[in-house]
Amino acid sequence: MTFLTQLRGELTKLFARRRTYVGYAVFLIFELILLVTFQIDSVRSQQEEFMVQNGLAADKYFSSLTVTFMVMAFSLFLLGSIYFALVSGDIVAKEVEDGNMRMVLARPVTRFRILLLKFISVCIYTITFVIFVGITGYAMAVIALGVDGGMMAFSPKMRLFAVYPEWGPGMLRLVIAALLIGLSMCTISAVGFLFSCMKMKPATATIMALSILFLDMVLQEFPIFKPYEANFITYKMSSWLFAFESHFPWAKLADNFVFLFGLDLSLFAIACVIFQMRDFKT
């Protein structure tokens, strides 16, 4: 009960700060831009042409589900990661900087408990953010294109091309994919969290987390690393795309997500050790 009360307090803090909502606002604007863009005939015909080239009926597959997939696949990784790194890089470092942490540390609560509460809060933020993007993206797409239609999912990098002629199975895969994106994005938050627990400014923690992420992305594009790309963190984070394969790839997903989960826990453990060793004084 105490833990839940403390978690509620942590979430109250998290969602009482303006910076938490920056990402929500940006994604709403981004989705609104897409909504308006898809009303433009030339843009629409370009998308439809792409589908026809792939042997698909444009009126069926250029749908709200396909657009939602595109919003999530092409924006969450690059744009969303900024906000996950911002919030996670901030969550400990900002409290240390503002002196809040000393007030908390003067209480009979272990440092591990404090960090666990913050880490869970950051993960909740990350997953709910992805779900928010999915729901609002879908809502906007429905306004622009209507409810009906199948779904086309594609990713050249992950060698994925999948179609779902019926709305139901397409929606199911989209929901599963959204949850998996949420889980995979927790890794960015875990990296940001680790830096936040070190002796550095919140902005530095955010930049460090984003640097790690982009370094990983850039390195795997180098020809010498190409054969090993499946071992890179950001590749494994993209494995949620496999959820669209026609035969649900349990083993492949489990393999990648167990790795990511293990990595998140390891980063959390390192963060705890670093935080435990720190001295806090004026």
Place this chain on the structure above:
Amino acid sequence: MPENKTMMLEVQNLEKSFAGKPALKGVSFAVEEGEIFGLLGHNGAGKSTTLGILLGMVAPTKGEAYIDGISIQKNRSEALHRVGAIFESPGLYDYLSGYQNLQLLTSYSGGVSKAAIDEVVLRVEMDDRIHSKVGTYSHGMRQRLALAQALLPEPKVLLLDEPTDGLDPEGIKWFRDFILGLRKERGMTVLFNSHLLGEVEQMCDRVVILQEGQKVFQGGREDLAEDHLVLHLDLEPTELRASLAQEFGGQAEGHKLILPKTCDPAQLVQRAVAQGGQVREIRPVKRSLEDLYLEFSRKVTR
């Protein structure tokens, strides 16, 4: 374990280095239950480090600190159940209301009832603004809120780190009266770290003076004062003061003569007259804690 059970706070042979630079060098002192105890020293003397160790925020390189007989290094959570703390510029959550701050901070101590929060809020006279955001509070209101959170849930010891810094004279008096009232009503033990020596003088039963990480004095104000007899001596020619002070084993500082406490003022006047001096005025001087502290600091520096 400390032997004396009436000791509420005790630090034993504390040593701490930051990046190889010693901040505390074997500091020990003890605070009795119900005592208001001052921690004095210039910036960097080791006051905040000592307080940090007492709150388990700083790990000592050597030594141990106890609260109510419980080692803070070995059983931090148990020890901190007995402590409330206030810092200079308290790190409250500006974007939450005062009430939310109290709820949040006390949740880390296991939570307190709404009635207990309401009672403390009334006590610190914050009831009219407690649901406003802390970002809209004045410095004085923030300190009162910090005091409220420190009093929840019912600590035995208060650790105050420069609590009156930046407060106006009214605020300082309110704070002082409040702390003295707490001691009177609840027998609360208070460790008071402040630069405002006047405040320390008015509130503290005993003080510790730290200088460059070392304890250079521990005791009551009387202990400091009893070492010397201080006289204001208006004398012509003025040069005689220095030689008289030297003759009686003391020293002259302007019109003041700081002499061994065994010195007889009548004898001093006799010697001054015998040497052709004209004594216009002689009276004992009650030195403030500030005088004593500065004098002590100078003595240690020399």
